[in-house]
Amino acid sequence: MQHVQIFDAVRTPRGKGKASVGAMAELSPVELATVPLKALKERSTLDTSAVGDVVLGCVDPVADQGGDIARTAALEAGYDEAVPGVQVNRFCASGLEACAIAAGKVASGEAGLVVAGGVEMMSRVPILSSGMPVLADPGIAIPRKSVPQGISADLIATLRGYSRDDVDALAMESQKRAAQAWNEGRFSRSIVPVKDRNGLTVLDRDEAMRPKADMQSLGSLNPSFEGYAKKMGYDAVVEQKYPEIGSLKYVHHAGNSSQIVDGAAALLVGSLAAGKAQGLTARARILGLASVGSEPTIMLTGPKAACDRALKQAGLSYSDIDLWELNEAFASVVLYFQEETGIGHDRMNVNGGAIAMGHPLGATGAMILGTLLDELERADKQFGCATLCAATGQAIAMVIERIDGDTT
Numbered sequence: 001m002q003h004v005q006i007f008d009a010v011r012t013p014r015g016k017g018k019a020s021v022g023a024m025a026e027l028s029p030v031e032l033a034t035v036p037l038k039a040l041k042e043r044s045t046l047d048t049s050a051v052g053d054v055v056l057g058c059v060d061p062v063a064d065q066g067g068d069i070a071r072t073a074a075l076e077a078g079y080d081e082a083v084p085g086v087q088v089n090r091f092c093a094s095g096l097e098a099c100a101i102a103a104g105k106v107a108s109g110e111a112g113l114v115v116a117g118g119v120e121m122m123s124r125v126p127i128l129s130s131g132m133p134v135l136a137d138p139g140i141a142i143p144r145k146s147v148p149q150g151i152s153a154d155l156i157a158t159l160r161g162y163s164r165d166d167v168d169a170l171a172m173e174s175q176k177r178a179a180q181a182w183n184e185g186r187f188s189r190s191i192v193p194v195k196d197r198n199g200l201t202v203l204d205r206d207e208a209m210r211p212k213a214d215m216q217s218l219g220s221l222n223p224s225f226e227g228y229a230k231k232m233g234y235d236a237v238v239e240q241k242y243p244e245i246g247s248l249k250y251v252h253h254a255g256n257s258s259q260i261v262d263g264a265a266a267l268l269v270g271s272l273a274a275g276k277a278q279g280l281t282a283r284a285r286i287l288g289l290a291s292v293g294s295e296p297t298i299m300l301t302g303p304k305a306a307c308d309r310a311l312k313q314a315g316l317s318y319s320d321i322d323l324w325e326l327n328e329a330f331a332s333v334v335l336y337f338q339e340e341t342g343i344g345h346d347r348m349n350v351n352g353g354a355i356a357m358g359h360p361l362g363a364t365g366a367m368i369l370g371t372l373l374d375e376l377e378r379a380d381k382q383f384g385c386a387t388l389c390a391a392t393g394q395a396i397a398m399v400i401e402r403i404d405g406d407t408t
Helices: 029-043 069-076 094-108 138-144 149-160 164-183 215-219 226-232 234-241 272-277 303-314 331-341 364-378
Strands: 004-011 051-057 085-088 113-121 201-203 261-271 284-293 323-326 383-390 394-402
Touching: 004 029, 004 094, 004 272, 004 364, 029 069, 029 113, 029 261, 051 069, 051 094, 069 085, 069 113, 085 094, 094 113, 094 261, 094 284, 094 364, 094 383, 094 394, 113 364, 149 226, 149 234, 149 331, 164 215, 164 331, 226 234, 261 272, 261 364, 284 303, 303 331, 303 383, 303 394, 323 331, 323 364, 364 383, 364 394
Parallel strands: 051 085, 051 113, 323 383
Antiparallel strands: 004 261, 004 284, 113 261, 284 394, 383 394
């Protein structure tokens, strides 16, 4: 994978994912997806006829997000008509999976340049709009012992003994770090303001942050999944699968779980030769990547296995990685990964994460990869790893190396 380069990375701000309050809710998903695609084209004066494909993650590709949004967005962004597009779905890992597919196309020689990223407009297309038989179909759900992700997050906390204070403290730190990152301009290289049809700026900053959150305010929030788990019998399912827990402890709520938001992101990847032909300067190269499956009831523990494989491919160890970006789907996901790997909080999500800024499902993987690249450059570090858990026990990881210009 070492000859696959990353030339640029951009993202929109994350807007609140509710039609009544979200700043970007007036846009269509296609309009939102075009924002980073146009930015990549304009920032590098890219000849889009050289782009071999546009690959976008989108978890609920229905209604306004349906009909292969990647191809539609490419056309709307003014890309050459010869550029194809494809939408992919690996649940929360979709945005990074799109980047992995793009890397594979480049590595195989199918394409010299590929645009990859993702989009999710949760204010327009609510989560689970495309259905989920693994939860909704008893013939599938019961044998698999399937439960919603929030209950899996509480299961991790129960198994590992994470208290309400433990998960709330991590959430508060995410808010603090995100606010500091914005105040110091750490996202300025990648953020593309979203404008309306009149050219007026709709949003230029992540909208869902709550920098004043503290342990007292977080402590006042009620657990989000307890009532639902007991009403639907999910608590019994979990306790049958993991009898050693005794009973499930409910510690996750709206303040220590990822926020529902709108957003889009895109990266330009390619070969060294294709980049040179376009006058592009490589910022990083991809060293290793992996997608895995894991136990689907607990569901959210897969990043460790994905990172094991990606690091082996890269020829690196956990101690070699300077910075980590792990999607903050729920606070216990981060605590579990850190406990399993020994990674200190000084290397993990140093600019905050989805608990503070939100998780636009299909776009998040591409967003955190771009954030990782920006921070490697800002902090003058070399190696980074981006990883996400995903529904039904899946996970993905990608290892990158920051470089300064061309490399062999």
